Amino acid sequence: MPADPSKIKFLVVDDFSTMRRIVRNLLKELGFTNVDEAEDGAVALQKLKAGSFDFVVTDWNMPNMDGLTLLQSVRADPALKQLPVLMITAEAKKENIISAAQAGASGYIVKPFTAATLNEKLTKIFEKVGL
Amino acid sequence: MSDFQGMEDLLQDFLVEATDLLSGVDNKLVDLEKNPADRGLLNDIFRGFHTIKGGAGFLNATELVTLCHLTENLFDKLRNGEMEVNNEAMDVILAATGTVRDMFGYLERGAQPAPAPADLLASLRAAIAGELRGAVSAQAATPALAPSAAASASEPDWQQLFQAVTAAPAALATAAVQAASAVAAPVPDPAAQANAGAPSEQIVQRAIGRRASDKPGYQGPVGRRDSERTRDNTIRVDTARLDQVLNLSGEIGLTKNRLNSLRSDILNGRSDTDTLHALDQAVSQLDLLVSDLQNAVMKTRMQPIGRLFQKYPRIARDLARGLGKDVELVLAGEETEIDKTMIEDLSDPIIHLIRNAVDHGIESPADRRAAGKSEKCEVRLEARQEGDHIILIVADDGRGMNPEKLRAKAIEKGLITDDEANTMDERQSFNLVFLPGFSTKDVASDVSGRGVGMDVVKTNIQKLNGSIDIRSSAGKGTTFVISLPLTLAILPVLLVQLGEQPFAVPLSMVREILPVEIAAVQEVGGRATMVVRGEVMPMYPLSYLLGWSSEGIPEYGVLMQTAESAFILAIDGFMGREDAVIKSLDDFRPKGVAGVTTLSNGQIVLILDIKELLAALGDSRGVPRSAFMPPADIAA
Numbered sequence: 001m002p003a004d005p006s007k008i009k010f011l012v013v014d015d016f017s018t019m020r021r022i023v024r025n026l027l028k029e030l031g032f033t034n035v036d037e038a039e040d041g042a043v044a045l046q047k048l049k050a051g052s053f054d055f056v057v058t059d060w061n062m063p064n065m066d067g068l069t070l071l072q073s074v075r076a077d078p079a080l081k082q083l084p085v086l087m088i089t090a091e092a093k094k095e096n097i098i099s100a101a102q103a104g105a106s107g108y109i110v111k112p113f114t115a116a117t118l119n120e121k122l123t124k125i126f127e128k129v130g131l
Numbered sequence: 132m133s134d135f136q137g138m139e140d141l142l143q144d145f146l147v148e149a150t151d152l153l154s155g156v157d158n159k160l161v162d163l164e165k166n167p168a169d170r171g172l173l174n175d176i177f178r179g180f181h182t183i184k185g186g187a188g189f190l191n192a193t194e195l196v197t198l199c200h201l202t203e204n205l206f207d208k209l210r211n212g213e214m215e216v217n218n219e220a221m222d223v224i225l226a227a228t229g230t231v232r233d234m235f236g237y238l239e240r241g242a243q244p245a246p247a248p249a250d251l252l253a254s255l256r257a258a259i260a261g262e263l264r265g266a267v268s269a270q271a272a273t274p275a276l277a278p279s280a281a282a283s284a285s286e287p288d289w290q291q292l293f294q295a296v297t298a299a300p301a302a303l304a305t306a307a308v309q310a311a312s313a314v315a316a317p318v319p320d321p322a323a324q325a326n327a328g329a330p331s332e333q334i335v336q337r338a339i340g341r342r343a344s345d346k347p348g349y350q351g352p353v354g355r356r357d358s359e360r361t362r363d364n365t366i367r368v369d370t371a372r373l374d375q376v377l378n379l380s381g382e383i384g385l386t387k388n389r390l391n392s393l394r395s396d397i398l399n400g401r402s403d404t405d406t407l408h409a410l411d412q413a414v415s416q417l418d419l420l421v422s423d424l425q426n427a428v429m430k431t432r433m434q435p436i437g438r439l440f441q442k443y444p445r446i447a448r449d450l451a452r453g454l455g456k457d458v459e460l461v462l463a464g465e466e467t468e469i470d471k472t473m474i475e476d477l478s479d480p481i482i483h484l485i486r487n488a489v490d491h492g493i494e495s496p497a498d499r500r501a502a503g504k505s506e507k508c509e510v511r512l513e514a515r516q517e518g519d520h521i522i523l524i525v526a527d528d529g530r531g532m533n534p535e536k537l538r539a540k541a542i543e544k545g546l547i548t549d550d551e552a553n554t555m556d557e558r559q560s561f562n563l564v565f566l567p568g569f570s571t572k573d574v575a576s577d578v579s580g581r582g583v584g585m586d587v588v589k590t591n592i593q594k595l596n597g598s599i600d601i602r603s604s605a606g607k608g609t610t611f612v613i614s615l616p617l618t619l620a621i622l623p624v625l626l627v628q629l630g631e632q633p634f635a636v637p638l639s640m641v642r643e644i645l646p647v648e649i650a651a652v653q654e655v656g657g658r659a660t661m662v663v664r665g666e667v668m669p670m671y672p673l674s675y676l677l678g679w680s681s682e683g684i685p686e687y688g689v690l691m692q693t694a695e696s697a698f699i700l701a702i703d704g705f706m707g708r709e710d711a712v713i714k715s716l717d718d719f720r721p722k723g724v725a726g727v728t729t730l731s732n733g734q735i736v737l738i739l740d741i742k743e744l745l746a747a748l749g750d751s752r753g754v755p756r757s758a759f760m761p762p763a764d765i766a767a
Contacts, residue, residue, distance in 0.1 A: 016152075016182045018144040022189050025141075061181050090185040112188030 005031035009051070012037050013044040013058035013070065014088070019111075023057055023088070029115040030122070041065025045073055048080055055125075060089035060096070068103055075104040084125050088113075134243045138190060143365050145186045146238055152179050153232060154441035160225060161444045167216035177206035183231065191243070195234045198247045201255040202227045208259060223254045225449070366471055368431045376431065379424040386420060389413045429618050432472070436514045436521075437465025439474045443485055443512060450489045456496060457507050458489055464514035469521050470618050473595055477523070477615075480588040484525040484611050485510060487585065492527035492609050502606060504528070519617050526610040532603040534560035544568060561601040565589040593742070596622065596637065622713050624728070624738060626706035627689060629673050635711055635728060635738040636700070642690040647701055649684050654756040661699055663690065672701040675758045676744040677723070684759055693742060700741070701759065711738060722747060 010032055014020045020037045027035055036051070038044035042065040044058065056074065060067040067087055074080045084106040089096060092110045100108050106128065107121045135142045156179040163172050184199035202224065208214045230251060234244035246252075393410050444460045451458035469477075493499075493508045500506060513524040538552040541563045547555075555563075563569060567586040592599045597615035616622070616639065624635035625644075645663065652659050652670060659670045672685050685701035711728035725740040748754070 015178075016148060016186060018141065018148045018186050019182075019189075021144060022141065022186075059185075061178055063175075063178065090181060090188065111185045112191070 006033045008032055008034060008054045010035045010055045010057060011044060011047060011051075011053045013039075013041065013056065013062070013067065015039050015059065015062040019059065019088075023118075026113075026115045026118050027057075030119050041067060041070035041073070044070055048074065048083070049077070053083065056083055056085045058085060058087060060087060060091070060100075068099060071100070071103045071105055082129075084129050086121060086125065135190065135238075135241055139241075142190060142238060142241075145190060146235060147365060147367065149183050149186055150235055151438065151441075152182060153228065153235070154438075154445075155179060157228060157445035158441055160221075160228065161448050163216060164221060164448075170210060173206055173210035173216075177203055177210055180206065180231075190238070192234070192238065194244045194246045195231065195238075198227060198230060198234070198252070198255075201252065201259065202231075204259050205255060208261075214258075214261060220258055223251070223258050225445075226251050227255060228445075366432065366434075372427065372431050375427045376424065379420055379427055383417065383420045383424065386413055386417045390417070425621070429470075429621070430468075432470050432618070433468040434471050434474055435465060436467050436469050436474060436523075437462075439478060439481070440465050440512060440514070443481065446482060447485055447489055447510060450486060451493075451508075454490060456489065456493055458493060459507065459509055460485070461509055461511045462513070463511065467514040467516055467521060469514070469615070473615060476591060476595055477613075480591045480613075481512070481523070481525065483585065483588045485512065488525060488527035488529065488609070488611075492529035494530045498530070502530075516617070517614075519623070521615045521617060523613040523615065524610060525613075526608060528608040531605040531607055532561055532564075532601070532609055533605060537561065537563045541566065541569060558601070561603055564601070565599070596639070622711050622728075622738065623708060624711045625689065625708050626730075626736065627673065627687075627700070627702040628704040628706060629677070629679065630683075630703055633706055633730070633734070633736050634673070635709070635736050636689065636691070636741060637725075637738070638708055640691045640693060640741060642692050642697065644705060645688045645690060645699075647685055647688045647699075649759060652756055652759060657755060659754050659756040659759060661688065663699070666697075668697055668699050669754075670699040670701055670759075671745070671748070671754050672758055675754050676700075676748070691741065693745075698745075711736075713738060 010027055012020050012023045012027070012035055014023065014037075017039075020039075024035050024037070027033075036047065036053070038047050040062045041058070044056070045065065047053070048056065056070075058067040058070055065073075067089070071085050071087065074083055074085055085104070086107040086109060087100045087105045088109050088111060090111045097108055106125045109117065109121050156176050159172050159176050159179075163169065163176065166172065180199045180203040184196050184203060187195040187199060205214075205220070205224065209216055209220070214220070227247075230247045234247075237244040390410075390413050393406065393413060396406055397410070440462050444462070447458055447460035488510045493510070494502065494504075496506045499508070509528050511524065511526040513526070515522050534555075534557045537560045538547070538555060541547045542549060542552055546563070546566050546569060564585045565588070569585065589599055592613055592615070595615055597613055600612045600614070601609065602612065603609040623638040625638050625641050626633050626635055628634070647661070647670075652661050654660070655667065660667050661670050662668070668690065670688065674680070674685075683703065685703055687702050687705060688699040689702060689705070690697065690699055709728075709730065713726040713728060715726045716724060723740050723744040725738045725743075728736055728738055730736055
């Protein structure tokens with residue numbers, strides 16, 4: 001876990017604002033207070049390119065640009081490709097997990113989840129990237 | 132009490148957003164019926180259920196998750212072209228959508244939803260397994276566990292993971308067992324079963340806005356008010372609008388500072404032209420800012436009426452289908468904005484009107500053919516702003532109303548007398564449908580023949596300070612026109628005087644102001660009347676309506692128009708018009724007083740409820756001419 005969680009800037013991507021709020025609240029519970037939101041992959045990509053984000057938490061199924069495409073676009077962008085991306089989805093289908101892993105997802109979490117589960121996933125990712 | 136302790140905020144957000152989403156899904160389903168192969172639509176609907184499922188998971192609403200998941204799986208197959216949209220699939224999907232809505236009802240009351248009907252779940256599973264050939268009742272012949280077994284065989288990973296994630300394997304298993312037993316049970320009525328858990332009666336009930344709490348034997352907290360309050364207290368506002376409010380209040384703060392400094396200047400004896408000019412400017416600016424702020428605050432309450440309209444195409448479709456009619460509900464003016472409280476209060480009246488149009492207004496397909504009309508009918512629901520009013524229109528292209536028949540019916544029902552009927556013009560005859568106890572169909576239909584409804588529609592519209600009017604032409608159709616004020620908070624009023632005492636009457640009812648010559652007041656049938664441009668108008672002195680003793684002969688008459696009648700309100704004088712900010716007197720509401728407002732000079736003025744005052748007159752609806760004379764004059 002990083003020394004000052006409030007320093008890490010999150011982008012939460014989901015088309016359902018209730019869900020963005022849920023994720024935001026869970027992150028807040030864990031001390032991550034620096035959170036911005038985007039309503040789909042396209043908006044998210046724009047924000048990521050413009051701002052200095054440290055972490056992306058994205059839904060899979062969204063209009064305009066889905067989470068997988070967002071992930072692929074992030075990995076394809078030299079400036080962003082190191083960015084940790086945690087995928088959130090309602091599915092725990094094997095093929096989904098595989099395509100997320102292949103596209104370079106840093107983690108995968110299935111709805112619904114608790115702050116503890118989220119923390120566990122985040123900690124793993126932080127360890128990996130050395131934040 | 133609530134199943135959602137500590138999650139109330141989340142629940143509220145979810146309900147608001149998910150209800151919108153579901154209405155969108157409903158409309159897309161209606162479109163889908165027309166374009167069953169539209170991949171974009173299928174995708175959107177899939178995503179709708181998927182999103183609701185995701186949110187429901189966080190609320191631990193297991194039953195909702197299960198239902199959405201199954202429906203979503205069905206759409207996954209449909210959008211991947213593994214299955215085609217047919218009537219049976221549509222019926223299952225619509226039933227599922229309806230049940231999702233019912234479950235929202237539970238959530239609104241703060242309760243976890245009950246499981247979806249077992250036969251619905253079974254039909255969904257059967258449909259996903261591709262076994263929805265013709266009738267679901269065919270399932271009765273196949274081994275009971277086939278559908279769920281098939282589902283789990285195709286997705287073993289999911290089943291396991293899903294259970295691990297939702298931690299609710301018991302509920303799932305129970306649902307599966309229920310589904311299985313329902314399928315295995317003998318099927319008394321194959322046709323009903325083919326409807327996949329949504330017999331037409333059920334559809335109709337849902338369409339006319341019954342709630343789960345209306346069902347006999349329902350144990351939960353009853354009382355729609357409760358549940359509505361759950362939802363009432365939140366509103367989604369465009370941040371740009373809130374910014375404007377913030378900006379204006381900031382400006383007002385600055386102007387207040389300016390006024391404060393001017394005040395100390397003036398108190399210190401400075402009264403030169405420059406100071407007074409600055410004061411004048413500051414006050415004018417404050418005036419402008421405050422009215423801007425009022426507008427801006429009002430706008431935060433305004434919502435596009437499209438959010439209300441969204442749910443009607445589905446309702447119209449279900450009703451029409453149940454009645455064997457082909458009706459398309461055409462929407463227009465969805466972007467028109469209207470006060471949020473009004474949106475909620477308009478919901479039921481509009482359902483009644485649409486129901487009425489589809490059931491009574493639109494002819495049967497055979498009748499339409501005979502009349503040389505297209506079998507496809509159109510019901511139009513339209514909103515637009517006209518000046519400071521919102522106009523809502525519900526129009527059908529059906530048979531139109533027959534004034535003769537309406538009058539005959541009203542006489543038969545004892546609602547009016549022969550004499551009254553003879554003096555009625557077309558418009559008055561149409562308005563008979565608003566009388567309590569009026570229903571034109573001899574056989575009450577399930578849909579709208581109970582004779583309740585239209586009078587309720589009118590009462591509800593009037594409660595919103597609105598009016599409703601009917602236009603109809605035989606063979607061409609009927610149009611209901613609802614006119615509503617832009618907001619309930621501000622009421623334009625005319626200030627009238629009785630002696631020195633001012634009273635406010637709604638300006639919307641005022642047609643004109645005329646001088647009253649007591650000699651021109653004539654008594655007709657015991658009622659004081661006055662002829663205005665050839666029209667005989669009953670005349671009521673305000674003092675008489677209020678039960679005051681009259682002190683002088685009224686000098687002015689205000690010609691007022693209600694939905695039913697026009698009359699002259701006799702007064703002593705008038706002060707002009709004002710935009711009254713209504714303060715309601717909810718706790719002790721004297722008869723005939725709608726509320727109070729404060730004038731610019733600080734005086735408190737009662738806003739009169741004219742209709743209530745008239746109703747207090749009783750059946751006679753007449754005031755003798757002597758009521759216009761002070762007692763002394765009569766004696767003389």
